[in-house]
Amino acid sequence: MGEPSSIIELSLSCRNLFDIDPLSKTGPVVHAYIKNSQRKDYTLLGKTEEVQKSLNPDFTKTFTLEYFFERAQWIKFEVYSDENDLSRHIGTCETKLASFVTSDNQNFTGDLKLPGVEASRGQIFVRADNVTMSNDEVSFTVKADMQDQGGWLCCRLDNPYLLISRARSGEVDVRIEERDYIRVFQSRVVSNSMNPDFGEIKLKKQLFCNSDTNLPLKIQLCNYRQDGIHPLYGQFITTLTELSAKETSSFPLINSQGHQTGTIYFKKFIVIPHPSIAEYIRSGWGLNMSVAIDFTASNKEFKNPTSLHRQYQNGKRNDYEEAIIQVGQILEPYAHDRKYALFGFGGIPMFTGASQVSHCFNLTGIYDPTVQGFAEMLNLYKSRVPNVCMNGPSYFSEVLQNVLNYMEENMLKKMYHILLILTDGEIHDMSKTKDLIVECSKYPLSIIIVGIGNADFSNMVALDGDEVVLRNSRGEATKRDIVQFVKFNHFKNHDLVQLGEEVLKEVPDQIVSYMLSKGIKPQPQFDHRPFEPEQIQNFL
Template sequence: MAYIPGGGAPAVGAAPMGSQYCVCKVELSVSGQNLLDRDVTSKSDPFCVLFTENNGRWIEYDRTETAINNLNPAFSKKFVLDYHFEEVQKLKFALFDQDKSSTQLDEHDFLGQFSCSLGTIVSSKKITRPLLLMNDKPAGKGLITIAAQELSDNRVITLSLAGRKLDKKDLFGKSDPFLEFYKPGHDGKWMLVHRTEVIKYTLDPVWKPFTVPLVSLCDGDMEKSIQVMCYDYDNDGGHDFIGEFQTSVSQMCEARNGVPLEFECINPKKQRKKKNYKNSGIIILRSCKINRDYSFLDYILGGCQLMFTVSHEFAINFNPTNPFCSGVDGIAQAYSACLPHIRFYGPTNFSPIVNHVARFAAQATQQQTATQYFILLIITDGVISDMEETRHAVVQASKLPMSIIIVGVGNADFAAMEFLDGDSRTLRSHTGEEAARDIVQFVPFREFCNAAKETLAKAVLAELPQQVVQYFKHKNLPPTSSEPA
């Protein structure tokens, strides 16, 4: 049972647990073919945005990377969603040609879109459909292909790679190498799984470690072939091929015990032409680790308690020596009892209550276990009076097992609240220090006045599960009761 330091919180709807409420994670891979060319001197630079429908409105869910100068992109970024069998989950895939660094979609050229339900994709496993313009006319000969894979296996694999003496491909420099990982698809063709970052001006690159679901890399089959391609990056999208090799997860696992594994990077054309050809460089697998990718539910079932506080900084049960309420019923009772005895006042200072809850969260970190996570719920009708202090407090709190939910009530200007919500930018304190992660969720109540209470509850709690999981993963803390990978 969760205990609530500092008082109560509004009751929220929760779906009952049971086999009829079956949820699984689905990974969607997206590629495009014959996209419209919106650039004058080169080809389009497409990226894909996924929208989900909520109450008749399309809300951006996530977006892929940008494919430079490419009308037939295969995006390495995957969309991962919870698939609810009992719901019709409407999706819209929209492609844009990136023209500026802006995150505003109306500043990029539209290339076409396609809408369907998640169930349609899951049942077909892979679909290819024409892209449409806003007027529902064809977007030229543009097509979109979407492949679905269930992520029932929660193991993830983390790989750390480097290169040595790769071929020089640039005329006036060295190379700008990157790697691409492929697995065999259901149609027998190689399917892109992951693309590393580009390392500039070197023949001896060291790539950042990356983590992908094991089922994405090899369908959970440790013996399945994996093809690794090495390229030299070019700004115009015409990347130069350096070499390739094949391996498997079982082979890569030999690098788990601190002993690197080396693969010869082979260019078949060079190999056929040159008698003394050895290789086009060496790819070094420095480490390979397989772990479990725990979900929010894993942590809750593992014994993690969610500790809610409500602003402002007083014990809502009027018992400062024991400011705890037991469960949702205790919250509601304390809230109802206190309302007749309080009055609202200003100014609206957020930093004291943020720091107050942060002290609870800091104490919990001493246990080094995934047993407690703190959520501060702030209901406000005004702007923030201590913005600099609040920014600093939120940045410091981002290092702790803590989230902040702000519900704005009324018609005030809530721009400051939206600024704290780091969905589109990284929050910084007045000293320039970046937040370790996004922990603030802002919800304007006026947008939900005529909606069902479940809709408001869903919006208020939308980011909480991923924030909880993100913190415990960063600290390498598994659920208190879990099995090894």
Template sequence: MDKLEDMASVYEFDPLTGNIPATKVEITVSLCVMYTQGVETKQWREFGRTEVIDNTLNPDFVRKYILDYFFEEKQNLRFDFRLEKPLGGIPGKNCGTIILSAEELGNCRDSATMQFCANKLDKKDFFGKSDPFMVFYRSNEDGTFTICHKTEVVKNTLNPVWQPFTIPVRALCNGDYDRTIKVEVYDWDRDGSHDFIGEFTTSYRELARGQSQFNIYEVVNPKKKMKKKKYVNSGTVTLLSFSVESESTFLDYIKGGFLCAVKFSGNPSQSTSLHYMNPYQMNAYALALKAVGEIIQDYDSDKMFPALGFGAKLPPDGHVSHEFPLNGNIENPYCNGIEGILEAYHQSLKTVQLYGPTNFAPVVNHVARYAAAVQDGSQYFVLLIITDGVISDMSQTKEAIVNAAKLPMSIIIVGVGQAEFDAMVELDGDDIRISSRGKLAERDIVQFVPFRDYMDRTGNHVLSMARLAKDVLAEIPDQFISYMKSRGIKPNPAPPPYTPPGHTHHTQI
């Protein structure tokens, strides 16, 4: 792809109607990036981006943005279009419009998996047969249609069998089982000018019947039907299978454990140390621990957390340890709540000698041993590592993380100080999945953030620590769900509704 150019337009967006003013475009659109604007800072932050669509001046993006709507706020949105080629346009002439649709989402959490095949589709290619694919559209409340899914292209056949696909029911019909679903069938062309074969309509309620005579559809081209009296159809599409599964969310489970590991280095009696115990304010370690811990502790029923230190010489013989209990109790390293961890941390600063190097593997393996003992979904472990140094055992840590990726655990790394944290970014695995000895991690379980990016220049620690906690915890629910789904673990059924003594619970049928 050639070097991309950017073009931005700002809209005042009405989330209820979806109305925005049309704007002129004189380029071929490849993808669209959406930004939201902060209420207080007015800064633009990327919210999401569409898929790339090539070779068309009329892109219809499948990927959707889901926004929380706030009645009391003016919510500005910005759309940046990443472009391939500037097109010659006439100044002042309307060269195109942007159409934005919005609808309130239903609460349906079901996902439908279905598979289709077709038979005797029209031949559209001069050399060879057609290359068919299907496009699904959800009908809107105003009678318009919004694209919600595209199948893959099946090459050179008039009798394609498409791969099964899964789609949220609310994306397909927004929880309205009788809402019209339109399906168009096309012959794919490399230049983007796909040939229309025909269309049919159905509904979720019809599809839910599964494979039956009711789910064999005639593909009709309205233009051909008007012109040719003997025209019957352009082929048929048959539903081969249909199943529904309710998606479990993070809040359906919420059970687990929280473990903390703190790197010890420097001299806590010196004001330049990141461990310096200032009588008037918390140091960086304590701030990071408190910010993250106060949120995640509420997902642990007993609020008893094991806390470890690493990279320090321990009394009485001064041996170096990379997994010692902060409270000094090897038999029971648990601390009571975040305040208990902070108290143990401050006490340990008075008894241990801060040392090095920065080894992660011992604490990762320590927590992995806990997680390996309970892989039935009854517990999920979150390890918070707070460190100020460049990692010393990179290869061993990568191996430990790859092995831990198949266990019920996640790792949060907060880097404090001004050290180079390039290795931590590699462990994060957002762009490239971490691997060790040729073995790829089963899933991404690490989230890293540098503490220095969240230091508020105005001294507002409350706001900056809230931002820190939000960002480091953002990936935990998805990592949690990915483990549960990969193991087929379902949440426990919700308890029956509470009925006060002396009252009879009535069920209306």
């Protein structure tokens, strides 16, 4: 295969986007796809966030990938005006990855077009940057005191948010053009405040400053407005070296006219050394994996031609089977004793003689829910489907309680737990599920939810907690982000290998964050697990 020539990071912006609906400002999002000479089809690299009410968005989400000089690596960007309606397609730009590397200052501009139409529907700007990897994390809290501008702006600034951008690699002059800054973080909006508190912020050192402590960082305070035009209140330039010199520091905000408009305060600014997951694996830590499969009535009985559990005779696999394979085959080398626990929920397990719905039952039909290897897990699922009556409602809490009980009984073992939930829709015990996830966040657990089918998965997005911190019924927040949700259909028509990579990409950070929260350090001298280096690299 060969080693990559470099690892590069892509940051994206769009300008002059075609306005599909002039009565409602567009909220564009970009889907990025990659293809190389060894693949026939494009695979999803990732998606940006949706930028509301803007025809000229700058995206915070970046994409990191390996660049191979010797390969023809094609990349494609699809821009949509609505993440939930892919028929609102603004345009496509397709080029080779080498176009970014060889362009002037690694800045690329491409036209967005519809298939068979020459007219441009806007431009996409791509900035490529060489990556210096680091597992370390930067942690700090931020507050601001904003001065009343007395009408300097056309309206009172009272909805502030924070932007952090870094210069491109190798740039050390503070007089850097705006285009050579890469946006790395955007805070939540603090409404109706002249003294906003943005709380604790944690960022990977690589993302924050590309692991370069002297790289210029631009800190900006902006005012969020409903019309999509967000005035700049003030900004300043600093570096990680300057920020980390003191645990508490302050900086004046300077507006475009050179006047001070306020002050930003950094507190508890620290750089936290992070071990890698590979170090913990070498220290004897293993992964315990459980899989819970949805057998509620909305899946439809397996004999129904439209059933999500349909069993095909021609070797074709249903979506549940594909999800089991793509995730299971990645985790199998790390699974404790190469075993998986396999549960069902929301159905009547007739193979046990039951006549009532169960919200957590062992698919093995015996006390021990484990099977050896993902191939046996797949075969067991297929054999049980005809003997489970689809029922409901859809409860997650009993599965979560089962896993929580097991973790509590095995806390002395060097074991991190992964729960994979495959489900086709809504949750009917949302409050209890939230309570249990908050409790589980104290334990060595990651929860991966894969949405099967075309149902409304808004509750799953809420459990993911990427946009709003998940809280229980008492208002307590999760100790860690432990839930990752993805829709299977986002990968179904592309390379399904990407599904396993997407659902597992947050797991390494979740494992390390748990270890650090408990003060657990890897022990390099302890190395008895039979893992090969390439296995660890594949998981990372």
